[in-house]
Amino acid sequence: MNVALTPPRQRKPARKPAGEPTSDAPVAPASGRPRRGLGFRLRQNWPLTLFLVPGTLVLLTFHYVPLGGNVIAFKDYLPFLGIGGSEWVGWDNFRILFNGDPAFLNALKNTLVITLVQTIFVFPAPIALALLLNSLVSERLKRVVQTIVYLPHFLSWVIVVAIFQQFLGGSGMLNNWLRSNGNDALSIIGNPDAFISLITSQVMWKDTGWATILFLAVLSTIPNELYEAASMDGASRTRQIWHITLPGMRGIIILLLILKIGDSLTVGFEQILLQQAAVGLHTSEVLDTYVYNNGVIGGNWGVSAAVGLAKGVVSVLLVLLANRIAHIFGEDGVYRREH
Amino acid sequence: MSTDTRTLVARRRPRTSRIINGQPLPHPVARVVKGVLLVLVCALVVVPFLGIFATSVAPAEQLARENGFVLWPESFQLEAYRSILTGGVVSRALVISAGVTVVGTALSLFATTLMAYALARPATVGRAPVLTLLLLSMLFAPGMIPTYLIVKQIGLLDSLWALILPSMLSAFNVIVVRSFFQNIPAELIDSAKIDGASEWQIFRMISLPLSKAVLAVIGLFYAVQYWNAFFNALLYLNDSSLWPLQMVLRTYVVNGTNLSPADLGPAEILPPQPALQMAILVISFLPIVCVYPFLQKHFTKGVLTGAVKG
Numbered sequence: 001m002n003v004a005l006t007p008p009r010q011r012k013p014a015r016k017p018a019g020e021p022t023s024d025a026p027v028a029p030a031s032g033r034p035r036r037g038l039g040f041r042l043r044q045n046w047p048l049t050l051f052l053v054p055g056t057l058v059l060l061t062f063h064y065v066p067l068g069g070n071v072i073a074f075k076d077y078l079p080f081l082g083i084g085g086s087e088w089v090g091w092d093n094f095r096i097l098f099n100g101d102p103a104f105l106n107a108l109k110n111t112l113v114i115t116l117v118q119t120i121f122v123f124p125a126p127i128a129l130a131l132l133l134n135s136l137v138s139e140r141l142k143r144v145v146q147t148i149v150y151l152p153h154f155l156s157w158v159i160v161v162a163i164f165q166q167f168l169g170g171s172g173m174l175n176n177w178l179r180s181n182g183n184d185a186l187s188i189i190g191n192p193d194a195f196i197s198l199i200t201s202q203v204m205w206k207d208t209g210w211a212t213i214l215f216l217a218v219l220s221t222i223p224n225e226l227y228e229a230a231s232m233d234g235a236s237r238t239r240q241i242w243h244i245t246l247p248g249m250r251g252i253i254i255l256l257l258i259l260k261i262g263d264s265l266t267v268g269f270e271q272i273l274l275q276q277a278a279v280g281l282h283t284s285e286v287l288d289t290y291v292y293n294n295g296v297i298g299g300n301w302g303v304s305a306a307v308g309l310a311k312g313v314v315s316v317l318l319v320l321l322a323n324r325i326a327h328i329f330g331e332d333g334v335y336r337r338e339h
Numbered sequence: 340m341s342t343d344t345r346t347l348v349a350r351r352r353p354r355t356s357r358i359i360n361g362q363p364l365p366h367p368v369a370r371v372v373k374g375v376l377l378v379l380v381c382a383l384v385v386v387p388f389l390g391i392f393a394t395s396v397a398p399a400e401q402l403a404r405e406n407g408f409v410l411w412p413e414s415f416q417l418e419a420y421r422s423i424l425t426g427g428v429v430s431r432a433l434v435i436s437a438g439v440t441v442v443g444t445a446l447s448l449f450a451t452t453l454m455a456y457a458l459a460r461p462a463t464v465g466r467a468p469v470l471t472l473l474l475l476s477m478l479f480a481p482g483m484i485p486t487y488l489i490v491k492q493i494g495l496l497d498s499l500w501a502l503i504l505p506s507m508l509s510a511f512n513v514i515v516v517r518s519f520f521q522n523i524p525a526e527l528i529d530s531a532k533i534d535g536a537s538e539w540q541i542f543r544m545i546s547l548p549l550s551k552a553v554l555a556v557i558g559l560f561y562a563v564q565y566w567n568a569f570f571n572a573l574l575y576l577n578d579s580s581l582w583p584l585q586m587v588l589r590t591y592v593v594n595g596t597n598l599s600p601a602d603l604g605p606a607e608i609l610p611p612q613p614a615l616q617m618a619i620l621v622i623s624f625l626p627i628v629c630v631y632p633f634l635q636k637h638f639t640k641g642v643l644t645g646a647v648k649g
Contacts, residue, residue: 052463236363
């Protein structure tokens with residue numbers, strides 16, 4: 001429980017100031033300025049510091065304590081013994097990673113394939129749509145289209161999956177129409193071969209519109225003088241896209257690619273979980289569903305936590321690596337380069 | 340953002356009649372192609388909603404004739420809505436989802452704005468370490484299994500609080516609101532202090548009212564998160580009498596379990612299953628579709644501030 005809470009052991013004026021504002025008076029003369037400063041600042045500003053408490057409590061309880069709870073990746077967790085009482089087993093749980101358990105390798109392979117396909121098809125779609133919207137002369141038309149295409153982002157995956165079933169399922173609209181015209185029905189939902197295309201098109205339907213918001217915001221910061229000057233020089237609209245608009249989007253595209261790389265081990269968890277039963281684990285198991293199916297459903301807590309932990313660590317490393325590469329190319333990346 | 344658009348508009352003096360926003364007007368053929376593309380994109384979004392709504396109100400004979408899915412109803416039948424809203428699993432789930440959304444959004448906004456306010460004021464003790472904790476939390480995710488075990492250990496399994504507390508605070512949202520609070524002129528706050536206002540009063544009467552736009556967006560994001568909560572419910576709620584709408588939606592629409600008269604309110608005739616299913620679907624997206632257009636104009640602010648500062 002207390003893993004994340006250990007540091008403030010010696011003295012913790014930072015978080016519980018409200019009770020006794022005078023209690024730190026004896027501490028003050030002990031040594032030097034910073035300490036007296038802290039006590040003084042605390043007395044002066046305890047209401048402000050109190051404002052931090054609810055948020056910090058939630059952050060510690062539901063983020064940092066579970067983060068420390070990752071120790072069970074090194075334990076043989078048994079529910080009745082609890083996290084503290086379970087036995088340490090060292091790196092045993094990670095053996096599934098090192099020894100190449102087929103189910104794990106399959107999940108890893110599916111994850112990477114889906115990430116690759118989605119980077120190729122999903123990533124450029126909002127850029128294209130943003131260019132299209134940006135080229136509209138009428139602001140009102142642009143606003144209307146934006147309102148429509150943002151909407152699917154706010155729907156839950158359950159709703160999106162249900163909508164796709166209604167349209168593409170065995171008795172969905174598409175197949176009804178095909179049958180009534182004397183054609184054979186297409187097997188899309190529940191067909192393992194079509195699974196990756198299906199989930200990719202679902203992601204595109206849900207988030208392409210919403211993802212344009214960042215690109216459009218960046219596009220609106222490109223100075224109009226650039227376009228004016230180019231027009232004076234006789235550049236066509238297409239040339240202006242190539243020489244002004246796209247270079248203007250370079251920074252944001254690189255930033256989003258970095259974030260995408262950091263996320264490459266995470267693919268639509270809820271989305272896939274909802275549709276897993278229909279196509280089977282072989283095509284649809286990804287790392288997150290592996291953790292869920294193995295841990296929460298299967299009770300292999302330690303092993304699942306180990307997979308989750310390894311995934312988290314690799315993801316952080318990927319972000320840092322991608323960021324480093326961005327810096328080499330002279331871009332800002334996620335955080336600024338320190339001078 | 341808004342200043343940008345204003346200067347944009349101001350610059351739109353017609354140098355040559357054919358130049359708009361510094362660019363020549365597009366070629367007529369290009370305009371037609373673009374028009375077709377836009378209509379197509381919009382249709383892809385709008386048609387599913389229309390079809391689902393049409394199916395939910397279509398009469399039984401038409402549904403039987405057209406194999407359970409229609410794009411245009413021959414007449415309006417509200418039987419399906421009546422039977423799911425007058426009692427039974429869907430009504431209960433609707434009440435639960437609405438309650439979780441209202442309570443959750445209120446708590447989230449409370450914790451988020453308070454924290455953002457304290458983090459925006461230089462005098463706060465512990466500001467730097469808490470900010471670091473917040474930023475690091477965006478990089479390191481705790482993972483599903485440990486989170487589940489902690490929630491279980493706290494005793495939140497089979498409690499609706501499990502849908503609220505673990506997802507109550509979004510670090511990203513705190514950063515967004517904080518950067519808004521930071522833009523409030525310090526003189527304003529200082530003069531309020533000199534007039535004897537407490538921090539709580541400054542927060543309530545200066546900072547919050549000046550940030551209404553971003554609060555609306557953040558509030559919408561939180562509300563959508565609670566309304567759409569599916570996996571947390573699957574993970575933490577074994578008791579199906581506590582299920583929120585998304586779980587009911589999964590059972591009866593995605594998995595296709597038939598609704599029996601026992602799952603519904605009192606009705607003389609059982610409406611056809613497709614109409615019932617689509618009515619549940621409509622109920623689950625209707626609140627979002629109704630609320631979101633009013634907040635859309637603020638989206639860029641909320642999303643972009645975070646992206647730039649974070």
